[in-house]
Amino acid sequence: MQGEKLTLSQLEQYLSKAAWILKGPVDASDFKVYIFPLLFFKRVSDVYDEEYQTALAESDGDTEYASLPEMHRFEIPEGCHWRDVRETTTNVGQAIEHALRGIEKANQEFLYGIFGDAQWSNKNKLSDSLLINLIEHFSQHTLGRENANPDILGNAYEYLIKHFADLTNKKAGEFYTPRSVVHLLGLILDPHEGETIYDPACGTGGMLLECVDHLKHNNEDYRTLKLYGQEKNLTSSSIARMNMFLHGIEDFKILRGDTLRDPAFFEADGLQTFDCVIANPPFSLKDWGAENWANDPYGRGVSGIPPKGNGDLAWVQHMVKSMNSTGRMTVVLPHGAIFRPNAEARIRRYLIEHDLLEAVIGLGPNIFYGSPLATCIVVIKQNKEVNKKGKVLFVDASELFRVGRAQNHLEPLHVKQIHDWVSDYRDVENHTKIVCVKDIQENDFNLNIPLYVEKIVEDDLLSVEQAETELKAAWEASLKAERDFKSVLERFI
Known part of the structure; x- marks a missing residue:
């Protein structure tokens, strides 16, 4: 599933399922602390790979040229790519922290502190098996520009923000505005x-x-x-x-x-x-x-x-x-x-x-x-x-x-x-x-x-004369109904 163009619906399901992997050990109010950084980490890595392949094609396979920082929107240091984390089977949280801090440090002007302060190496909350499942889930799709254009990925991201607000019912103004x-x-x-x-x-x-x-x-x-x-x-x-x-x-x-x-x-x-x-x-x-x-x-x-x-x-x-x-x-x-x-x-x-x-x-x-x-x-x-x-x-x-x-x-x-x-x-x-x-x-x-904006209340009340007329008509109708009922009843007595 690495080459297909993703639809908004696919991305929304993909992201919401990532949250379900965390459910249990992680409180719903903390989903965003982990899911958003991983999503961005995956996007940065996949875009880097696209840029690398483009530069490789332009330079007739010159890997040194394709690795130059000027060929990439964001630099990814050695050992800090998504695949490096995916290949890790023990102390996965530590590997994630190392990769995120490395990317921040290499791109300080734009990305310093962007991945937040989540405690990825807390194994009481995030076991290796849980993080491996999460990494494998995110690895199902390629999130480069070819597969997920910014508009669709951005809209899916907005969906995830709303989804987390729904789960935690945040107070007005604190996290999500309708x-x-x-x-x-x-x-x-x-x-x-x-x-x-x-x-x-x-x-x-x-x-x-x-x-x-x-x-x-x-x-x-x-x-x-x-x-x-x-x-x-x-x-x-x-x-x-x-x-x-x-x-x-x-x-x-x-x-x-x-x-x-x-x-x-x-x-x-x-x-x-x-x-x-x-x-x-x-x-x-x-x-x-x-x-x-x-x-x-x-x-x-x-x-x-x-x-x-x-x-x-x-x-x-x-x-x-x-x-x-x-x-x-x-x-x-x-x-x-x-x-x-x-x-x-x-x-x-x-x-x-x-x-x-x-x-x-x-x-x-x-x-x-x-x-x-x-x-x-x-x-x-x-x-x-x-x-x-x-x-x-x-x-x-x-x-x-x-x-x-x-x-x-x-x-x-x-x-x-x-x-x-x-x-x-x-x-x-x-x-x-x-x-x-x-x-x-x-x-x-x-x-x-x-x-200043006065509501005009429509006066639908009847006049006294109209009310008396309608009451009289209703009374006469009830008397007629009673007579008709008695007439029918007499046939059976």
């Missing part, structure tokens, strides 16, 4: 060729890849995008980097770190700024770094200090500060962030008085993993279009979802409808309302959507 929500954010953000895209809480990289897909869909050159992301979680940040490479993305920087306490991207005079900023940050983060915000060297707290126990609007402040002079951003927030009083009201006031807020979109409940709460999308722009200045669009999409057993679903038709409402920018009864800043000021900068 693809429909990611797609909606990308549609509203509308990135274009040559732009810079930044996700300050990038997780496994889904938001950034959505921007790439957006350009592909619009027949624009996605290779001109420059992608940036920061992620605190070591495993997630490693997965994000692997995700980019597996999708064939070259121009990106994903760095590990605490964005609010220690942002990773700078320019000479402060934070680096971007054309597009997009995120689904962790909801209602408690220990987010409030103690440093008043004296934040990057000026992110200029509009106020968010509550010590809730970092929702700290993320918004960071994202606003990360937009360039023509920048725009879309962010997912819990509903409380748009109506809670005091400190958060002061931050909302700043956004509104500086005419940065363009739209607030309310989504339905239970769309995110492990969170029954409804969420919203906030759209912010440095330079709003002339017809949108001094106004905010409120969208109530709370009823647009398909009810599921454990989780509700935002379907493609729902995504299209919401995007159409945002694009059309007009009042739609029961769903959207364009509101002047003055009206928001009168509500103390409370952005709770029902304050």
Whole structure:
């Protein structure tokens, strides 16, 4: 099975079966720690072999030429190839660690730390026989470019991310954002060729890849995008980097770190700024770094200090500060962030008085993993279009979802409808309302959507006269039915 082109379905089954091999000794929440690095290791090895054969053909069989580092996207040192690990029968975990560290060391600029910190040599969890089974399973298919093009392999990788989120039911915002929500954010953000895209809480990289897909869909050159992301979680940040490479993305920087306490991207005079900023940050983060915000060297707290126990609007402040002079951003927030009083009201006031807020979109409940709460999308722009200045669009999409057993679903038709409402920018009864800043000021900068999008309840109640008429008719009908019944009954007495 080494020469065939793999379909998406084949790859999905292949990857999900790898997880089942780990089931038992390894907790489901840790599958990703082992499966993703092995998948990437196999891909790098198989692509290396393809490049070697190509160079060999070009040089009439010159093995020294074919082994030159410049012939390969990534260098694989001697003893660190997939086949070296496959040939190992004892201390397999140690052999895997040696290979992964060797590849990282040989490609420090791009791959340093990418394989994470899994304890491969822990034989209590990963016996030699289990790892041999896992290696043999992955060895069934060749994962070079000829057999698994980046789009298909990338989509299978995204499937695996979702599959692991399903298995572990991660809390909203911590690991996996539903693809429909990611797609909606990308549609509203509308990135274009040559732009810079930044996700300050990038997780496994889904938001950034959505921007790439957006350009592909619009027949624009996605290779001109420059992608940036920061992620605190070591495993997630490693997965994000692997995700980019597996999708064939070259121009990106994903760095590990605490964005609010220690942002990773700078320019000479402060934070680096971007054309597009997009995120689904962790909801209602408690220990987010409030103690440093008043004296934040990057000026992110200029509009106020968010509550010590809730970092929702700290993320918004960071994202606003990360937009360039023509920048725009879309962010997912819990509903409380748009109506809670005091400190958060002061931050909302700043956004509104500086005419940065363009739209607030309310989504339905239970769309995110492990969170029954409804969420919203906030759209912010440095330079709003002339017809949108001094106004905010409120969208109530709370009823647009398909009810599921454990989780509700935002379907493609729902995504299209919401995007159409945002694009059309007009009042739609029961769903959207364009509101002047003055009206928001009168509500103390409370952005709770029902304050502005009023639901018109259809009055289907009967008048007293109609009710009396229908009651009389029903009474007469019942009397007739009783007479008919007695008449039938008399025949049998």
